[in-house]
Amino acid sequence: MLDFLTIYIATIIFVFGTVIGSFLNVLIYRLPIGLEFVKTNSMCTDCKHRLYWYDLFPLFSWIFLGGKCRYCKSKISPRYPIVEALNGIFYVLIYFFICGGKAIDGLNLTLVGYMIVFSCLIVTAWIDFEHQIIPDSMWISIFIGGLFIVGDSVIKGEFTKEYIISKIIGLFAVSVFFLLIGLLSRGAWMGGGDVKLMAAAGFVLGWKAIIVSMFFGAFAGVLFAIGRKIVSKKAMRGVIPFGPFLSIGIGICAFIGESIFNWYLNMFI
Numbered sequence: 181m182l183d184f185l186t187i188y189i190a191t192i193i194f195v196f197g198t199v200i201g202s203f204l205n206v207l208i209y210r211l212p213i214g215l216e217f218v219k220t221n222s223m224c225t226d227c228k229h230r231l232y233w234y235d236l237f238p239l240f241s242w243i244f245l246g247g248k249c250r251y252c253k254s255k256i257s258p259r260y261p262i263v264e265a266l267n268g269i270f271y272v273l274i275y276f277f278i279c280g281g282k283a284i285d286g287l288n289l290t291l292v293g294y295m296i297v298f299s300c301l302i303v304t305a306w307i308d309f310e311h312q313i314i315p316d317s318m319w320i321s322i323f324i325g326g327l328f329i330v331g332d333s334v335i336k337g338e339f340t341k342e343y344i345i346s347k348i349i350g351l352f353a354v355s356v357f358f359l360l361i362g363l364l365s366r367g368a369w370m371g372g373g374d375v376k377l378m379a380a381a382g383f384v385l386g387w388k389a390i391i392v393s394m395f396f397g398a399f400a401g402v403l404f405a406i407g408r409k410i411v412s413k414k415a416m417r418g419v420i421p422f423g424p425f426l427s428i429g430i431g432i433c434a435f436i437g438e439s440i441f442n443w444y445l446n447m448f449i
């Protein structure tokens with residue numbers, strides 16, 4: 181059952197997640213247009229008024245300001261609270277998956293690694309959806325998150341040959357397949373960003389889970405395409421970026437992908 185300590189830790193992790201989430205919003209806005217995201221002050225994208233800490237309070241600022249800029253009253257995208265809340269929820273879920281609701285003793289690199297991975301997935305999904313690009317900094321950070329997780333298994337003595345082989349095969353399991361599709365279609369069906377994303381995520385998840393996540397991603401993409409066709413009633417307009425759906429697939433399969441893979445195999449054996 182949930183005891184007080186668990187709720188207390190989960191609350192702190194949620195708040196921490198929303199704070200990181202507000203930084204992710206900065207990345208989502210600034211990475212595609214190449215603005216420096218450390219030195220520049222935060223400002224309203226409409227009136228350019230400088231924003232202060234009380235304008236940038238995760239979740240609450242947007243809610244209390246009614247989704248409008250304090251200075252010019254122009255609408256602030258609901259993306260801000262959505263990304264903050266999503267990142268907070270993901271961090272709490274990761275905490276339950278990794279630590280099982282127990283106290284965290286010392287620095288848990290596995291926890292940190294998965295937090296990096298999930299935050300990057302949010303940024304990747306959002307930027308790719310809006311701009312059809314996957315910034316290199318994102319898949320590189322996902323790979324670094326994977327190194328944190330592997331490093332932790334070494335420290336804890338849980339590192340096995342089988343474990344690292346699964347991750348190394350994971351690097352290539354889906355990415356090489358995507359690379360071939362990209363080369364055969366001359367980049368029309370698959371972009372380089374998708375290839376690199378699936379290589380980095382394959383290292384984090386291992387080969388079984390990354391293969392399952394590819395199917396989830398494809399399924400989500402097809403559902404979206406059908407949904408958009410029904411809603412817009414027009415013929416398919418423009419390309420649908422694959423990155424957001426791959427990110428959803430990776431997120432779903434990060435912890436349960438391997439179980440799904442084994443369950444599926446067992447149906448035939």
Ligand SMILES: [Zn+2]
Nearest residue numbers: 224227249252
């Ligand atoms: Zn403004």
